[in-house]
Amino acid sequence: MEIFVQQFINALALGGTYALLALGLAMVFSVLGLINFAHGELMTITGYAMFFAIAAGIPFPIAVILGIAAATLAAILMERIAFRPVRDANTATMLLTSFAVSTILHMLFQNLISARPKAIPVPDWMIGAINLGGLSIGVIQVMSITATTLLLLALTVFLRRSILGIAMRAASLDFPVTRLMGINANAVIATAFGISGLLAGVAGVLWLAQRGSVDPLMGFLPVLKAFIAVVLGGLGSLPGAVLGGFVLAFIEVSLRAFLPDDWLPFRESITLTLVIILLLVRPEGLLGRKDAVR
């Protein structure tokens, strides 16, 4: 029983990070119809911002804030520089643009900063664990669960209460009509990118605290997981992205925890097979709309 609870908490913490990333992808998708494959590079930018901040002697908590701010700013710049000029082109063009942005950033990091990983020393208190009657919950796990909960609450309030938030939800349903209501398209899209950058920044800090270093290619794998989560949850659905992130994490952690040893080499293929089965049963994703355009 204890081991079940422990693995449940493990999955919850991992799911939080996936959910933050998936939500960032989904925010942009819902207004632009674009899966931004350069999303992972926003985490890398958080990492380098933290690395340079710490190297300059700035205390860790402020470096964290600078890192998140850097990702937010980078996301807004990405939209302004790379995506706005091709906004009216078809989705394939935008998709390729996002791959181009990602590759260009990889090369810049490799050639201007370093191809080798840069260490980000994490304070010792973040490495420890809290012991609760046989359970051990890592500080980073607690932070992951807390950050996810707080951000999801804040985002829900923003999307339900503020004009811009309501406009964003409207835009995700029907952008042309939203514009006819007098909503500024640039503001909506820039905000979506800004929020996705903020979420990527927070996920980046949690990710970096685990790995202790930043390297040029670190964003690739998380964005892939987030993409699976978004598809699983239903493209275009924000709650779906969050649910998708948690479901993916639960599948991954339970397979790693409870699969017989002989089966372990196949865990990733089993994960993806389960995802495919879920999509066969619900082609529009867990919380996707039946009429969604893909």
Place this chain on the structure above:
Amino acid sequence: MRIPGYLKATAAALLLAGTSMSTAVQADDHEIKIGYAGGFTGYLAPYDQPSLKGVQLAVDQLNAAGGILGMQIELIVKDTRTDTAQSAVAAQELVDEGVVAMIVSCDVDPAVASGVIAQAAEIPAASSCASTPTLPDAVGPYMFSNYTADNLQAAVLASYAREQGYENAYILLSRDTPYTEKLPEYFAEAFQAMGGNLVAVGEYATGQQDFSAEVTKIKGLDPQPDVIQTAAYEPDFPAFIKQLRAAGIDTPVLGSDGIDSPTTFGLGDVAEGVVFSNAGFASPGSPLEAYEVAYEAKYGEPNDTVFTATGYDLMMVIAAAIEAAGSTDGPAIRDAWDNLENVEVATGLITYKDQNRVPVRVVALNMVSGGERVHVGDYSPDPSMIPAP
């Protein structure tokens, strides 16, 4: 796009200068061409970029000392972008440019792609730092290894583990790369051959970050392991050891050369006491210490990875092979290379004779202590103790 006139003129001048320069190079018979087709961008960049820096330092030193066979070395570098197809193309370009020996990428797949081209042209080639011991035979008699082979490192780690009296071992491996899969398996094989007991094998995916499930499993093992061995490196190793120590497991951990990086020394308390193998330790008065001084003089920053030194070593091995062959003829260099014994390089001595093109070189064990590297010792294991590849 409109291009200002003065830019056009400059571009034309550069183009002309470029053409005349390359003809000058072709006309010069007093150059000996060595090629390096490496992954200088893409996922091998963290290894091939440092290797290249070491190779360049070696070329500088060799040229300053009169070159090889009295000829200056011209190093031709091609980026393969860590792409297997591009590795074959780059190798073919190097063959066409007339290189007499070739350095290829740090990983097995691109190294094989380049290697078969060199093999067909009868030009000896070596991977900068691929450590899979079966690599040379996968290509043919013109392919060599350079880096410390996985089974050699594993044997040293296993004998150290037995010396420490560890009875029960747990290994953590990832089947994503031959290195992360085979090294722990060689360790388990050697450890068991030396009388140890393997408790369990854990698996992870490269880049998975979250080791909570694996750590929870280790906690439930019976008997508890006395030692954990893994070839995981960044970002997996830091994530694993943090989560392992956070769960209150203080079992000693043995790593391999992949974790020889500033990140490991910046991990703080969790990495305290971790022992890892690598290609050499810069003890006072050692050739590696002299190398580090020369490196800092050339690049203006201290060397932060052993991969620069092994790149330097490889260039020195190639120079020794050509000197021993007394010619730039491919088959002659190959034969001389295959018979090299005790070549003095930055990390110590390298021998190729009777080793089937996988060199015997020293393996150093290091301990992470107080954020610093402490030398445990240099090991040259008994060949009978090294698991067969």
